[in-house]
Amino acid sequence: MPAPIRLRELIRTIRTARTQAEEREMIQKECAAIRSSFREEDNTYRCRNVAKLLYMHMLGYPAHFGQLECLKLIASQKFTDKRIGYLGAMLLLDERQDVHLLMTNCIKNDLNHSTQYVQGLALCTLGCMGSSEMCRDLAGEVEKLLKTSNSYLRKKAALCAVHVIRKVPELMEMFLPATKNLLNEKNHGVLHTSVVLLTEMCERSPDMLAHFRKLVPQLVRILKNLIMSGYSPEHDVSGISDPFLQVRILRLLRILGRNDDDSSEAMNDILAQVATNTETSKNVGNAILYETVLTIMDIKSESGLRVLAINILGRFLLNNDKNIRYVALTSLLKTVQTDHNAVQRHRSTIVDCLKDLDVSIKRRAMELSFALVNGNNVRGMMKELLYFLDSCEPEFKADCASGIFLAAEKYAPSKRWHIDTIMRVLTTAGSYVRDDAVPNLIQLITNSVEMHAYTVQRLYKAILGDYSQQPLVQVASWCIGEYGDLLVSGQCEEEEPIQVTEDEVLDILESILISNMSASVTRGYALTAIMKLSTRFTCTVNRIKKVVSIYGSSIDVELQQRAVEYNALFKKYDHMRPALLERMPVMEKVTTNGPTEIVQTNGETEPAVLETKPPPSGLQPGSQCNKDTGAGGSMLNLQKSLCLDVMEMTSVMLRMVSRFCKSPDHYFFSAGIPSITAYNKNGLKIDFTFERSNTNPSVTVITIQASNSTELDMTDFVFQAAVPKTFQLQLLSPSSSVIPAFNSGTITQVIKVLNPQKVSDSENS
Amino acid sequence: MINAVLVFNNHGKPRLVRFYQHLAEEVQQQLIRETFHLVLKRDEHICNFLECGSLFGGADYKLIYRHYATLYFVFCVDSSESELGILDLIQVFVETLDKCFENVCELDLIFHMDKVHYILQEVVIGGMVLETNMNEIVAQAEAQNKLEKAEGGLSAAPSRAVSAVKNINLPEIPRNINIGDINIKVPSLSQFM
Numbered sequence: 001m002p003a004p005i006r007l008r009e010l011i012r013t014i015r016t017a018r019t020q021a022e023e024r025e026m027i028q029k030e031c032a033a034i035r036s037s038f039r040e041e042d043n044t045y046r047c048r049n050v051a052k053l054l055y056m057h058m059l060g061y062p063a064h065f066g067q068l069e070c071l072k073l074i075a076s077q078k079f080t081d082k083r084i085g086y087l088g089a090m091l092l093l094d095e096r097q098d099v100h101l102l103m104t105n106c107i108k109n110d111l112n113h114s115t116q117y118v119q120g121l122a123l124c125t126l127g128c129m130g131s132s133e134m135c136r137d138l139a140g141e142v143e144k145l146l147k148t149s150n151s152y153l154r155k156k157a158a159l160c161a162v163h164v165i166r167k168v169p170e171l172m173e174m175f176l177p178a179t180k181n182l183l184n185e186k187n188h189g190v191l192h193t194s195v196v197l198l199t200e201m202c203e204r205s206p207d208m209l210a211h212f213r214k215l216v217p218q219l220v221r222i223l224k225n226l227i228m229s230g231y232s233p234e235h236d237v238s239g240i241s242d243p244f245l246q247v248r249i250l251r252l253l254r255i256l257g258r259n260d261d262d263s264s265e266a267m268n269d270i271l272a273q274v275a276t277n278t279e280t281s282k283n284v285g286n287a288i289l290y291e292t293v294l295t296i297m298d299i300k301s302e303s304g305l306r307v308l309a310i311n312i313l314g315r316f317l318l319n320n321d322k323n324i325r326y327v328a329l330t331s332l333l334k335t336v337q338t339d340h341n342a343v344q345r346h347r348s349t350i351v352d353c354l355k356d357l358d359v360s361i362k363r364r365a366m367e368l369s370f371a372l373v374n375g376n377n378v379r380g381m382m383k384e385l386l387y388f389l390d391s392c393e394p395e396f397k398a399d400c401a402s403g404i405f406l407a408a409e410k411y412a413p414s415k416r417w418h419i420d421t422i423m424r425v426l427t428t429a430g431s432y433v434r435d436d437a438v439p440n441l442i443q444l445i446t447n448s449v450e451m452h453a454y455t456v457q458r459l460y461k462a463i464l465g466d467y468s469q470q471p472l473v474q475v476a477s478w479c480i481g482e483y484g485d486l487l488v489s490g491q492c493e494e495e496e497p498i499q500v501t502e503d504e505v506l507d508i509l510e511s512i513l514i515s516n517m518s519a520s521v522t523r524g525y526a527l528t529a530i531m532k533l534s535t536r537f538t539c540t541v542n543r544i545k546k547v548v549s550i551y552g553s554s555i556d557v558e559l560q561q562r563a564v565e566y567n568a569l570f571k572k573y574d575h576m577r578p579a580l581l582e583r584m585p586v587m588e589k590v591t592t593n594g595p596t597e598i599v600q601t602n603g604e605t606e607p608a609v610l611e612t613k614p615p616p617s618g619l620q621p622g623s624q625c626n627k628d629t630g631a632g633g634s635m636l637n638l639q640k641s642l643c644l645d646v647m648e649m650t651s652v653m654l655r656m657v658s659r660f661c662k663s664p665d666h667y668f669f670s671a672g673i674p675s676i677t678a679y680n681k682n683g684l685k686i687d688f689t690f691e692r693s694n695t696n697p698s699v700t701v702i703t704i705q706a707s708n709s710t711e712l713d714m715t716d717f718v719f720q721a722a723v724p725k726t727f728q729l730q731l732l733s734p735s736s737s738v739i740p741a742f743n744s745g746t747i748t749q750v751i752k753v754l755n756p757q758k759v760s761d762s763e764n765s
Numbered sequence: 766m767i768n769a770v771l772v773f774n775n776h777g778k779p780r781l782v783r784f785y786q787h788l789a790e791e792v793q794q795q796l797i798r799e800t801f802h803l804v805l806k807r808d809e810h811i812c813n814f815l816e817c818g819s820l821f822g823g824a825d826y827k828l829i830y831r832h833y834a835t836l837y838f839v840f841c842v843d844s845s846e847s848e849l850g851i852l853d854l855i856q857v858f859v860e861t862l863d864k865c866f867e868n869v870c871e872l873d874l875i876f877h878m879d880k881v882h883y884i885l886q887e888v889v890i891g892g893m894v895l896e897t898n899m900n901e902i903v904a905q906a907e908a909q910n911k912l913e914k915a916e917g918g919l920s921a922a923p924s925r926a927v928s929a930v931k932n933i934n935l936p937e938i939p940r941n942i943n944i945g946d947i948n949i950k951v952p953s954l955s956q957f958m
Binding site: 007008011015051054055057058059060062078079080083084087091094095096115117123124127128129152155156159160162163188189192193196242243244245247251283284286287290291322323324325326327357358359360361 | 847878
């Protein structure tokens, strides 16, 4: 068998391949040669073959048959073999193959080898791919090497120890004694890796953190020496002595000083010194400054130092170097919550970054801008952000739109401005708006009663030209359906009223229905809007009837169902039509924010306690059942379970109430709410029946009936209820306060719930 | 921690691939390809940092790259590394290569892939930075290369190989590597003696 070709030859050959197929062919041929060479157990050429295999692996070809060969190379005595063998092991093997365990013995022997480079190889391999079993077996050896005086080995052992700790956290204590003298080293390599080891230990265990706090003075001293020492050619990088070590130490100081006043105080001076003395003309200086700023912000530093830090960040923002601007924006984002006012000072620079060409910088600037919006600057900021929305890349538009909606909701100075902003977003980025934004917007529009005419007019104008943006079209059709009468009446206070005829409005809605661009949901909105207009418009009712009947045979099941039901409305229930299609009531947002509002500071008000109360809306039955000692435990259990069932009942009630008031366009098909059993446990059963009051349609009358199937009477039974702020509650007196046992009687109580709605149409005109 | 060190040329051909986390081969190749596409799109005047969360399976990861002539040096790091510091580290690595190979060019990296790996091993172990002093790194790499040369290196002439074999301490070679059903026997080399 001829000698296998050298690595160089192989590379040269592969490079001459002109196509992928040619290359694959060459490699396959060589793989076959290597495989047969491996089978012949050829010691002399094994290293050469494995080197070639690694090259082919890098190009993407399978090389797993070389794994065992790597092991054999590691076991060899030659340094060359070991070197390539360990490299192969690191590249081809990992924890998932059982074969790797065979290495353990070899590594153990090599860790005690006479040549330091062999020991170094073993440490390197263990530190890269040692599994937890291997680490457990070899941790003792690593710890021994951590104490050696050979700096080459010591630094490698330190990083290997980090890997061991990552794999087997329980072994951390084992390395503790060895760390005692680590910081006394003169060699920067050892110092660097020791700091890494200490950092890892402190991050993993709070006990270690407390233990190592006493090292702060020593670290400060080392840092000082680095800054003050003159030019040292060894560690110099662009005029600064060992910036990597400085950065590492600053990071460790950050971890040690967090939440600890004494350590933070010990560091204040050195941080100020580094911040002021470091040269910023090159990247290295900026790297150190950046790390210093992050440390200052994280520890309990004094306010002067914090101001200095933010100013440094501000200077970074004005730097020409993109990297530094990016880094500054990232750290400002982290600090904007805590030092809001200081960051506000740099607002204009941040807003300028929105116009940068770099995508990463733009994204950071956008996030930061949203964090900086508050009541004072909302108009200016919104203008910039809307301009940004116009011109930014598509990947940003969704996030930007949501951000604008949120900010507008929180800080809108006037309803008109709010609606204008929403319109602007819908028209510029309408197709990127998130789906849940549509119901929110609709709710917002209903709530701003005086703006209805203005809103519907603007929406109409917006979709006249172009109805491809689905969220925009959905909101617009809903509004036109609701307020079409205002649209054609030509009344508008806010701006110049336009003259629109009923036919034109129907034209638009019909074209939305027909258009290929409309989604099914949009078509649904449009059809319902047309239907609603049958009560608002006077002369086009026949046209509406025709449209509705056409869609009764539509392929889309949803549309078909709607059309058929609307048809039925025209034919059999025409007398109910005006009542069913009247104006929507003002909707309450059923979110988890209870009566307590979240107070957002954003630099305006005093930070209040930010607490969202769990939803208190709904009914909370008082659990004042009789603690009749006869039944003893069961009564107490009843009480407990009553409390637990509050949430359940609440959610049921919530669903009932919300169905009654919220779901747009569908509620008039449910013929009232069926009665429900709100509570049925431990013998106590409570039923609710609902009906609308005859005198006032906005009052719901709930009749509760409580019955008791246990053996004992329940005395002193009191039912209590609570409702959200906008509702009004009236509890009439119950029939009695004793529920007799064995279902022989019930307590009846009437509750009236008033939900203030908009007055009906008849009163408007 | 550094997740991966990738070096590829302007056409996406990999020149150095080192992952510090366990990934299947196909995944590795896919990552190289996608990283190349991401990095290729970048203009000259844009910052050297790229978010790449979905690629490497963690939202935390960033790609920090530098473009030298025909080669891209890409380091994938997580948030525990300082971004500006890694930029400097790339510079140190390249300058070290320059010192080791005397005016390094792409061909050097192509034909001495193993040596580049060894130099990288002196800079980064297990994803953590080991040594940043250029002279130290170069000195250690040189010393190890000398050791290798003394033994004859990878492309040893057969005669050198025979003498090396004669010096092998025979008892230390495992005679039987037993992995389940496979029973590989190392042949006895007594016939050489």
